[in-house]
Amino acid sequence: MLTKRKRRVFFYISIFVFLFAALPIIFYSQGYRLGEDFALHKTGGVFIRTSESGALVRADKKNKQTSLINKSALVKNLLPGDYQISAEKEGFWPWSKRIEVLPEIVAERNALLVPKSPNMENLGTTSPRIEIPKPPYPSIKKFWEIPTTRDFIVLGEDGNFYKNRDNLDISGLWGATTYNILKSNKSSFFDENFLRIIYWDAHSIDAYWFGDFGLAPKWQKARELHVFYSDSELADARFYPGWEDYLIVVSGDGIYTLEMDASGGQNIAPLYKGEKPKIVFMDKEIPALVIFDSGQYIRIKL
Known part of the structure; x- marks a missing residue:
């Protein structure tokens, strides 16, 4: 027969057992995980936006497939630390980067998957x-x-800048660094959002964020960014349409896609290989490149 004292003891024991069993569930639901040091750590995650649906995103031992609609994958509940993240799909060059995961923060990256056999059309020998x-x-x-827009910034013969025909105070609007870049002998162009300028010469590519730095990607820590150095000569550089973290570069006998974020491993993928290709036009609507190589005009769908 259970006495009042025994019932009280069983009651307290059951409460203790319940709390003991519930605590791990509570910690788990709050995003805590047990680390290799046997201590509880708040977890983070990685969000990868890819250019293809059905791509496999790997993070540590976790795999996620990008969906048909948003072409992205979120890998959650990762302990703080460095992870080798990859995105792969058959028929495309793989994308890989080492990313630091911090507690309660989701690291974001854009993974451009470049087809190994791009859709190309020979337009003949006559200029389209x-x-x-x-x-x-x-x-x-x-x-x-x-x-x-249909507007242009022009450098007049008098050494002054104009927006179409109106005077334009580059230094006052976007600072002395932007002014000096535009005045330099380096080739340069603005990004699609008109927030940063890319400037390059025969061997190096750099970028400067002149717009609101709060709009810069989280991986970019400063306004000035060294993007790439090439031992071989660079012949051209353009933005990859719709992918603000990527460039298209021409060097030697090839055309390549180049990731601007070099941290954790810079992704470079071949887009075209020929003799001495030259970009004639970039159609941002399709999007596609029209190039000239070996006496032929070729359209490459991006």
Whole structure:
């Protein structure tokens, strides 16, 4: 027969057992995991946006497949530390990067998967009819297209900058660094969001974020960014349409995609290999490249 004292003891024991069993569930639901040091740690995650649906994203021993709609994958409940993250799909060059995971933070990256056999169309030996935007001033030699507009920034023969025909105070609007970049002998162009400028020469590519730095990607820690150095000569550089963290570069006999974020491993993938390709036009709507190589015009769908 259970006495009042025994019932009280059993009651307290059952409460203790319940709490003992519930605590791990509570900690788990709050995002805590047991680390290799047998201590509880708050977890983080990695969000990978890819260019392809059905891509396999790997993080440590966890695998996630990108969906048909948003082409992204979220890997949650990762203990703090460095992880080798990869995104793969058959028929595409793999993407890989080492990413630091911090407690209660989701690290984000864009993974551009480049097809090993891009869709290409030979347009023949005759130049296709292409309307390349230019300012309506034949004497202007140095100008920059302002993205998503019909406007241009031009450097006049008098050494001053103009937006179309109106004076433009580059230093006052975007600082002395932007002014010096545009004034330099390096080739340069603005990104699609008109927030950063890419400038390059025969061997190096750099970038400067002149816009609101709060809009910069989280991986970029400073306004000035060294993107890439090449031993072989660079012939051209463009933004990859729709992918603000990637460039298209021409060097030697090839055209490549280049990831701007070099931290944790910089992803470079071949897009075209020929003899001495030259970019004639970039169609941002399709999107596609029209190139000239070995006497032929070729359209490469991006």
